[in-house]
Amino acid sequence: MSNRDQRLTFVILWLFALMNYIYGDIAMTFSLFVHPEQLARLQQGLTAGGNENFYFLGGAIFMNIAFLMLPISWLASQRVARWANMGAGMIFTLAMATILLAPLSRGRMPPANYYSLFALVEIVATVTIVRWAWRWKPEISS
DSSP: OOHHHHHHHHHHHHHHHHHHHHHHHHHHHHHHHHOHHHHHHHHHTTTGGGOHHHHHHHHHHHHHHHHHHHHHHHHSOHHHHHHHHHHHHHHHHHHHHHHHHGGGGGTOOOOOSHHHHHHHHHHHHHHHHHHHHHHOOOOOOO
């Protein structure tokens, strides 16, 4: 695969992952209207204690890492793009695995719902990014 093809592959994989993150979050927002008790649990948990701004700032920083991977994958040097894809891919894989498996720490199984499906798809996408970045070797010009 040529260097440009490899870069385009990373851009497409990050777009795929981002669309899943965005759609999963949109679906979660709609589910809060259908199940108001989930909103109450969220308010008592993640955003309790007046830390809403930090919670949303952290989420914005986190998602901007994924958005930044699009131009980095396409425009940065091969070495920078390779390491950035491995690093960001590992961060997102660990984050989604933690979110997906968090119920196990409370003795419960992860829910079999839309969000778990999105999490699994996102994990597969970011593991693929890490694996392909790991194997991405610089082209030797002749």
